[in-house]
Amino acid sequence: MERIVIVGAGISGLATAYYLQERLPQADITLLEAQNRPGGTIWTERKSGFQFETGPNGFLNHRASTLRLCQKLGIDNEIITAQPIAKKRLLYHQDDLYEMPSSFWQFLRTPLLSWRSKWRLLTERFRSRSTSTEDESVHDFTVRRTTEQIADLFADALVTGIYAGDPKQLSLQAAFPRVALAEKQFGSVSKGLPKILAMERERQGLPPEPKQPQLLSFRPGLRLLIEILSHRLKKKPILGVPVRTLMLEKTSGKRPTWTIDADGMDLLQADAVILTCPAPRQAALVADVDPELSDLIAHIPYVPIVVVALGYRQTDVLMPTEGMGYLAPHKDRRMLLGVQYCSSIYPERAPNDCLLLRAMCGGWHRREIMTLDDDKLSSAVRLELRMTLGTIRPPVFMQIIRWDPAIPQYTIGHLDRVANIELQAARHPGLFLGGNAYHGVSLNDCTEQAECMTQRVAEYFQSTPACSLQHEST
Numbered sequence: 001m002e003r004i005v006i007v008g009a010g011i012s013g014l015a016t017a018y019y020l021q022e023r024l025p026q027a028d029i030t031l032l033e034a035q036n037r038p039g040g041t042i043w044t045e046r047k048s049g050f051q052f053e054t055g056p057n058g059f060l061n062h063r064a065s066t067l068r069l070c071q072k073l074g075i076d077n078e079i080i081t082a083q084p085i086a087k088k089r090l091l092y093h094q095d096d097l098y099e100m101p102s103s104f105w106q107f108l109r110t111p112l113l114s115w116r117s118k119w120r121l122l123t124e125r126f127r128s129r130s131t132s133t134e135d136e137s138v139h140d141f142t143v144r145r146t147t148e149q150i151a152d153l154f155a156d157a158l159v160t161g162i163y164a165g166d167p168k169q170l171s172l173q174a175a176f177p178r179v180a181l182a183e184k185q186f187g188s189v190s191k192g193l194p195k196i197l198a199m200e201r202e203r204q205g206l207p208p209e210p211k212q213p214q215l216l217s218f219r220p221g222l223r224l225l226i227e228i229l230s231h232r233l234k235k236k237p238i239l240g241v242p243v244r245t246l247m248l249e250k251t252s253g254k255r256p257t258w259t260i261d262a263d264g265m266d267l268l269q270a271d272a273v274i275l276t277c278p279a280p281r282q283a284a285l286v287a288d289v290d291p292e293l294s295d296l297i298a299h300i301p302y303v304p305i306v307v308v309a310l311g312y313r314q315t316d317v318l319m320p321t322e323g324m325g326y327l328a329p330h331k332d333r334r335m336l337l338g339v340q341y342c343s344s345i346y347p348e349r350a351p352n353d354c355l356l357l358r359a360m361c362g363g364w365h366r367r368e369i370m371t372l373d374d375d376k377l378s379s380a381v382r383l384e385l386r387m388t389l390g391t392i393r394p395p396v397f398m399q400i401i402r403w404d405p406a407i408p409q410y411t412i413g414h415l416d417r418v419a420n421i422e423l424q425a426a427r428h429p430g431l432f433l434g435g436n437a438y439h440g441v442s443l444n445d446c447t448e449q450a451e452c453m454t455q456r457v458a459e460y461f462q463s464t465p466a467c468s469l470q471h472e473s474t
């Protein structure tokens with residue numbers, strides 16, 4: 001019987017455990033979680049008639065892996081789609097809110113861009129591709145293909161919305177691989193990206209429509225996915241047991257044994273250990289086994305994020321709150337990275353005469369946000385909402401959720417860094433590194449990687465059949 005220990009019961013750990021128990025039904029799979037609930041950043045809370053997400057607000061339907069998992073779990077009929085109005089996204093620029101253009105013609109008509117930017121955008125498809133193999137930042141790439149203005153407004157908003165990061169630091173190839181591929185394969189983003197997305201949909205067996213990805217969730221919130229996954233595991237996740245150290249027992253047999261020391265538990269032994277906790281924790285866990293590997297992993301930076309969920313009476317908010325919400329590019333930003341109009345996206349999340357908003361703070365440029373206490377943070381957020389959305393009275397409900405570390409940053413050199421990490425980790429049979437630190441941060445990325453991880457672990461057990469192990473010392 002294979003003994004497998006998975007560290008971290010976020011979506012990566014849970015989905016990996018679920019797929020592994022299907023693939024290796026005889027295996028003993030133990031999932032260890034530091035917190036007192038599973039889900040990691042994914043969870044849904046219900047308070048004062050409001051239902052809000054503590055982390056992600058949904059997943060997109062342009063990739064198949066999370067949908068596939070939902071089908072397997074039998075919860076695909078519980079999926080809800082964001083309201084059509086959620087296609088409308090806003091940008092906070094020079095003290096005003098503007099609709100973000102989403103089509104070519106809207107880009108040409110928007111007051112946000114100069115004529116030069118519009119011309120550069122229009123002619124992007126005729127610009128020659130770069131022949132350099134150097135890693136390039138999202139900012140530099142956008143300036144090269146279009147203009148500084150487009151980089152500062154739209155590339156910045158995109159990076160803020162997904163990574164809460166800095167476009168001058170993030171690697172285009174690692175953070176937006178499809179955009180990089182569009183230029184490489186088709187010579188231009190506007191020509192190539194739609195083709196790449198269409199090919200991807202076809203390859204994954206998804207219908208060609210809708211062309212613009214839609215945001216999905218469940219009526220009871222994303223928590224449903226976490227609860228059902230936990231429930232379907234033969235061996236339930238063990239909660240409140242942070243793993244402290246890993247030790248590798250060298251053996252003369254093919255398959256070494258790992259010893260796992262978790263708070264509040266006896267030492268565990270396993271043939272394979274899968275780490276899906278954030279990179280700083282992974283670095284700490286492998287430090288005794290391989291300091292060099294630990295150092296490489298520790299070089300993946302993270303940003304903190306504070307999510308502030310707020311419920312308002314509709315009559316207390318003067319500006320319209322229809323659409324997905326607004327993002328504030330770095331140059332226009334005061335305190336908030338952006339605000340999601342949650343009850344416009346999913347109307348049943350707030351009582352009838354109320355609105356649910358989520359203000360996001362922190363990110364690359366505002367790490368110090370974590371040092372503000374709740375009182376200071378809440379007054380700063382409310383002040384900014386008064387300015388941007390015209391809130392005239394305090395919220396009827398508010399909750400502050402702090403994430404640190406929140407989102408890994410795929411900075412310049414990330415792909416080489418990950419390749420080195422994987423090479424170094426391969427020197428330790430039975431050690432597997434997963435989670436959102438390496439190959440994508442979205443829910444879809446995490447569930448897709450759980451499938452790949454299952455394949456890798458199964459192959460490992462096939463290639464290293466158990467044999468009568470003898471300690472080196474004996």
Ligand SMILES: Cc1cc2nc3c(=O)[nH]c(=O)nc-3n(C[C@H](O)[C@H](O)[C@H](O)COP(=O)(O)OP(=O)(O)OC[C@H]3O[C@@H](n4cnc5c(N)ncnc54)[C@H](O)[C@@H]3O)c2cc1C
Nearest residue numbers: 008010011012034040041055056057243277436441442443
């Ligand atoms: C505020 C926010 C909004 C987001 N919005 C979206 C969105 O709308 N759509 C989208 O697709 N993605 C979104 N994301 C990204 C996505 O939610 C995450 O990338 C994904 O959930 C990560 O899952 P994970 O399991 O890899 O990691 P995590 O969720 O971080 O889980 C790791 C787990 O490991 C546990 N752990 C840590 N140390 C130890 C230890 N020593 N021992 C045992 N357990 C340990 C942690 O407690 C945690 O439960 C968002 C992320 C954040 C933070």
